[in-house]
Amino acid sequence: LGVRPVAISVDTPAESRDLMRKAGYTFTFLSDPNAEVIRRYDILHKGAGMGGRDVARPAEFLVDRNGIVRWRNLTEDLRVRARPDDMIEAAAKAQ
């Protein structure tokens, strides 16, 4: 599909490396430790992380080649995330 998954969180690159090694993930992980981009996307969940840290709420965006959002998924419950199949379907539909 040519759509690349990119995972973004407040984790540092070292924490992401750790996660990638443990879970065997090979896709791109980006670190936003000060939640600047997370704030720009207006998806900050204040004080919800470890030790009251500000984290991203779970959210998924499909961005096309022109930088336009083609699909998004905003859960209301942090336990309920987009499933891989949902994202693949959205990516396929947007072609």
Added chain:
Amino acid sequence: MNERRFNWPLWAGLALSVVAVFSYAFFFYRFPITRDVPWVSYILLAAAIVLLIAGVRRAFGGGIGRKIVAVVVAAIGVGLAALFVASVTVFSRVPTGANIPAVGAKAPDFTLPDASGKPVALAQLLAEPGANGVMLVFYRGYW
């Protein structure tokens, strides 16, 4: 009668409510089918409450000591169930923002370090040969 008999429904009810909570946290949470709507946990908790009620009724045929133990144990079990329901409903609500990029809107560009510390820009990912877009997955991160 039954004065000295072990109140098994009571203790089984407590054990089952503990099992229900821990089995979700350490097992059922891993699978969307038993996580998104934690139906297995709800069934286990409902069974636990039935046992706890049976245990309390049974204790009310006995002395004051047994009654107090039964009520306290049942309260702990029901409390665990209530806490569980609250955590998977009220406590897992996420706030919603008014300025979240909408479908059809431009996704704000950014540059962030990847896992090796190398800066990566959204524009750069989109411009890669053969790239047909990216799926940005924001997640809560380590805890």
